Amino acid sequence: AQSVTQLGSHVSVSEGALVLLRCNYSSSVPPYLFWYVQYPNQGLQLLLKYTSAATLVKGINGFEAEFKKSETSFHLTKPSAHMSDAAEYFCAVSDLPGANSKLTFGKGITLSVRP
Amino acid sequence: DTGVSQDPRHKITKRGQNVTFRCDPISEHNRLYWYRQTLGQGPEFLTYFQNEAQLEKSRLLSDRFSAERPKGSFSTLEIQRTEQGDSAMYLCASSSGPTNLNEQFFGPGTRLTVL
Numbered sequence: 001a002q003s004v005t006q007l008g009s010h011v012s013v014s015e016g017a018l019v020l021l022r023c024n025y026s027s028s029v030p031p032y033l034f035w036y037v038q039y040p041n042q043g044l045q046l047l048l049k050y051t052s053a054a055t056l057v058k059g060i061n062g063f064e065a066e067f068k069k070s071e072t073s074f075h076l077t078k079p080s081a082h083m084s085d086a087a088e089y090f091c092a093v094s095d096l097p098g099a100n101s102k103l104t105f106g107k108g109i110t111l112s113v114r115p
Numbered sequence: 116d117t118g119v120s121q122d123p124r125h126k127i128t129k130r131g132q133n134v135t136f137r138c139d140p141i142s143e144h145n146r147l148y149w150y151r152q153t154l155g156q157g158p159e160f161l162t163y164f165q166n167e168a169q170l171e172k173s174r175l176l177s178d179r180f181s182a183e184r185p186k187g188s189f190s191t192l193e194i195q196r197t198e199q200g201d202s203a204m205y206l207c208a209s210s211s212g213p214t215n216l217n218e219q220f221f222g223p224g225t226r227l228t229v230l
Contacts, residue, residue: 009155036221043119043206043221044158090157101210102148102171103219105157 002027002093006106014114019078021109023065023091026072032094033074034103035065039087047089050074061085086113117141119222121207127228128197135193136225140209147190148219149182151175152204161205164190197229 007022025031032051036044048059055067065076074091088110092103120139128134140147145166150158161180162172166187176182179197184190194201204226208219 004157041223043223044208045221046218049218092157101146101219102160102163103150103158104160107155108157 002031002095002104004091004093004104004106006091006109008109009107010110010112012112012114013081015083016080019063019076019081019085019111021076021089021091021111023074023076023106024072025074025091025093027093027095029095033065033067034092034094035059035063035074035076036090036092036105037087038090038108044090047076081111081113083113083115086111119207119209119220121205121222121225123225124223125226125228127230129230130199131196133193133195134197134227135191136205136227138190138192138207138209138222140189140207141211141220144209144211144220145187146210146219147184148208148210149190149192150206150208152206152224153202158206161192194227197227199229202227202229 003026005024034049035047037047038044047063048057050057050067058064063078088108090108091106094101094103122137147164149161152158160173161176162182164184167184179195182192204224206224207222210219
């Protein structure tokens with residue numbers, strides 16, 4: 001079975017500081033990996049996805065993530081945090097297309113940005 | 116509007132009552148998913164439709180839960196004899212299948228409170 005572990009439930013950074021949100025996965029097949037962001041009272045929005053092409057994936061709003069098979073990790077980074085980045089972030093894993101492609105999510109990390 | 120819509124956005128009900136939620140996917144999407152998200156957790160898969168066929172149900176979906184997608188368009192999720200443990204955010208997502216490499220677009224969710 002596939003699973004995702006997001007270490008820590010809350011990360012706080014200063015505006016302009018580096019953002020690093022950790023995600024480790026477990027999968028018996030080559031995984032498809034995703035990062036979603038959820039703002040209060042809104043649905044989930046896709047930030048970026050890894051689908052076995054380039055290991056460094058660039059997403060929206062200046063976020064990027066690097067797939068490291070040896071570490072089974074897919075950590076999300078942003079060089080400089082902005083106040084508008086405050087939200088909840090979810091890492092998710094999916095199986096290959098052709099199956100039902102359901103997503104298995106981690107518990108999420110709440111990102112706070114201090115002025 | 117080309118996004119996924121859900122109705123109602125909020126529902127408060129008394130224990131034992133039946134509730135029904137509606138999801139309208141992006142019009143050309145043939146896949147539709149329901150997830151449940153409780154406080155402090157990531158979304159958990161409930162069920163999946165490809166067109167009008169319900170192809171998978173999670174064991175989280177007890178006999179009190181039923182979902183339909185008549186004509187492969189909108190979907191409904193009904194909960195009978197609601198319990199306090201059913202209180203959660205119910206999220207709907209749609210995708211156009213494997214050609215887009217599993218990208219799911221989420222609606223804003225229906226928040227259910229069972230008193």
